[in-house]
Amino acid sequence: MSTLAELIEDLVTANRILATQGIVDSFGHVSIRHPDNPKRYLLSRSRAPERVETGDIMEFTLEGDPVDAKGRKPYLERFIHGAAYEMRPDVMSCIHNHSPGVIPFGITGRKMKPVMHMCATIGHEVPIWDQHKKFGDTDLLVTSMAMGRDLAKTLGKGRTSLMRGHGAVVVGAELRATVYTAVYLELNAKLQMQAESMSKKVKFLTKGETQKVAATTSMANINRAWENWCRKADRPFRDIQ
Ligand SMILES: [Zn+2]
Numbered sequence: 001m002s003t004l005a006e007l008i009e010d011l012v013t014a015n016r017i018l019a020t021q022g023i024v025d026s027f028g029h030v031s032i033r034h035p036d037n038p039k040r041y042l043l044s045r046s047r048a049p050e051r052v053e054t055g056d057i058m059e060f061t062l063e064g065d066p067v068d069a070k071g072r073k074p075y076l077e078r079f080i081h082g083a084a085y086e087m088r089p090d091v092m093s094c095i096h097n098h099s100p101g102v103i104p105f106g107i108t109g110r111k112m113k114p115v116m117h118m119c120a121t122i123g124h125e126v127p128i129w130d131q132h133k134k135f136g137d138t139d140l141l142v143t144s145m146a147m148g149r150d151l152a153k154t155l156g157k158g159r160t161s162l163m164r165g166h167g168a169v170v171v172g173a174e175l176r177a178t179v180y181t182a183v184y185l186e187l188n189a190k191l192q193m194q195a196e197s198m199s200k201k202v203k204f205l206t207k208g209e210t211q212k213v214a215a216t217t218s219m220a221n222i223n224r225a226w227e228n229w230c231r232k233a234d235r236p237f238r239d240i241q
Pocket of ligand 1: 028077096097
């Protein structure tokens with residue numbers, strides 16, 4: 001079992017990796033559920049992920065109230081995280097990002113589906129949350145639990161959801177696996193766009209193939225990527241089984 005301090009270091013590393021992999025820029029965030037209290041989560045203060053340090057990590061209630069802010073300003077969109085943890089007891093980590101490849105799929109009605117084996121963990125079909133349906137004209141930010149819960153409903157039992165005109169949310173049972181899915185969600189978007197520009201008859205992974213690959217994606221596989229991404233992000237690698 002990892003200690004709280006080790007998990008916080010991993011969370012800092014996840015911020016840096018998502019930045020170096022182009023999944024977040026100056027915006028976007030990643031959280032973990034508190035390992036000792038399922039009704040709390042850990043998320044950086046409002047800061048560009050590439051700059052996040054250990055002292056930036058704050059603790060929140062699922063409703064998004066800081067437990068001890070110490071003067072630190074939280075992200076406006078932290079409700080995405082709390083609502084996902086509230087609805088899904090299996091979710092231990094959550095990422096919100098605006099990576100460029102996913103945006104066209106949120107606005108064109110073109111369904112995103114896995115095109116290669118590495119991308120199977122995104123799920124067989126990626127749903128799209130349209131904030132306008134329930135909340136009308138907004139600034140498109142998820143600034144309340146009501147909005148977060150509506151998004152979590154679209155996410156359902158899956159690991160990914162797109163957000164129209166905004167970005168995506170990715171969840172998982174483990175932080176490193178969630179980062180892995182976010183990286184391959186962006187790659188899938190790029191590959192699918194290339195493939196669909198070449199042919200109208202793209203053959204996606206079947207539902208059965210998607211499930212089989214996702215079920216056999218081991219922690220060893222994910223750690224192989226994680227170690228490489230740690231080196232690129234200039235962060236120490238901690239091996240876990
Ligand atoms: Zn956002």
